[in-house]
Amino acid sequence: MERSRVIIDRAACIGCGLCSRVCAAHNIAVTDHKAVTVLDDCMLCGQCSAVCPQKAISLSGCPDRQIEKKGEVRLEPRDVLEVIRFRRSIRSFKETPVPGEVIAQVLEAGRLTHTAKNSQDVSFVVLDKEKDRIEKMAVRxxxxxxxxxxxxSxxxxxxxxxxxxxxxxxPAVIVILAKDKTNGLLAAQNMEFVAEAHGLGVxxxxxxxxAANASRKIKKALGVPKGEKAAMTLVLGYPDVRFLRSTPHKKLDARFL
Ligand SMILES: Cc1cc2nc3c(=O)[nH]c(=O)nc-3n(C[C@H](O)[C@H](O)[C@H](O)COP(=O)(O)O)c2cc1C
Structure with a gap:
């Protein structure tokens, strides 16, 4: 398969240099008032194409359509903090199934999460018919x-x-696979936020x-590709428990140097 590349439309480029400024790999220079790539090899983060006022930059072979940003979405900081304060691990769920559209949005949150070196090495296994059988394997x-x-202990x-x-x-379980566990965990946290916004407990x-990483049989049942591992498993459903207050946490341990 042809590797994706940064393509610059010289006719459309106005040489403003914004792409060069955001390029973390220092891979775009402006010569003769036109942007040019230095090497064909970069991490393909796409920031150059997202910042270009002329839509002059694209990534070849990339199936994801870029979406125009219509305005700033700003969350109220205090609300965000309250969501973090009152989120709880849920271990008691209603039988109500999670609609497919909600699962799709939770997965989208995972797909869009940033990854180190833009490796985009994270994939997802949604357990449906196989959920009980695979849980039994882990129980064993x-x-x-x-x-x-x-x-x-x-x-x-x-x-x-x-x-x-x-x-x-x-009712729903998503196993997050990744080469780099940190990337999978970041996806997990964003997925939890979207799930909670839908009223789900996680x-x-x-x-x-x-258990999945320890067992060859479970890995096979999940279809974990070589070189990848389960980074986290999200258990999701509508909560059958209501917490009335926050939980005690240790005092802030932070140093300012
Ligand atoms: C990385 C991670 C792994 C966890 N694994 C489990 C688990 O396997 N089973 C479980 O019952 N809870 C698990 N938990 C939930 C923690 O026990 C829980 O987050 C902690 O007790 C604090 O409770 P809270 O999430 O309600 O604030 C896990 C949490 C994290 C962050």
Whole structure:
């Protein structure tokens, strides 16, 4: 497959240099009042094409249509902070299914999340018909290792691994795959925000993620490509619990140097 490249329409270019200013790779120069790429090789972040007032820059072979920004969307900072304060991990869900359009928006939040070096190495597995079968596989993995975990952790000893240990009977589960776990986790956080905006409750299942990465069978069932791993698993559904106040947190630990 041909690698994508930055294409500059010389006729449309007015040589303003905005593309050169935003290029993190210093890969665009302006010569004779026209923008030119230095190398064919860059991280293809697309900032040059997003900033160009003449729409003179595009990325070849990129199927994603660029959307014109109509105006500034500014969230009220205090509202954002309150959303963060009152979001809770949800482990009790209504049976109500999550509509396909909502899942699609949650996935879109993941797709649009930034990645280191613009690697866009994140993909998603939405568990539907296979959800219960795959959860059972993870339950088997955890039941096998539980006796060892019990030796080291009283909390593990206290924790019964029932058949719904990972997904809590939630109607929707999305496993986030990535080469770089940090990229997958960033996607997870944005996906949670969109899910919450739809009234969904979310649980990060670190345990399922761990089981998936430990088991060749689960990886195969999920279709994890070589070189990738599960970065996080989001368990989603409409909450069947209502929290009445925030939870206690440690005092801010921040130093200003
Ligand atoms: C990376 C990560 C992994 C987690 N994995 C699990 C999990 O496997 N099972 C679970 O019940 N909760 C899991 N949690 C939820 C945490 O226990 C929870 O966030 C924490 O107790 C604080 O509660 P809160 O989210 O309601 O503020 C996970 C949270 C994070 C951030």
């Amino acid at each position: 993995v955890f039941r096998t290792i539980k006796p060892v975990a019990d030796l080291f 009283p909390m593990a000893k206290n924790n019964k691994i029932d058949d719904n240990f990972f997904f809590f009977r939630a 649980l990060y299942s670190g345990f399922f993620t761990m």
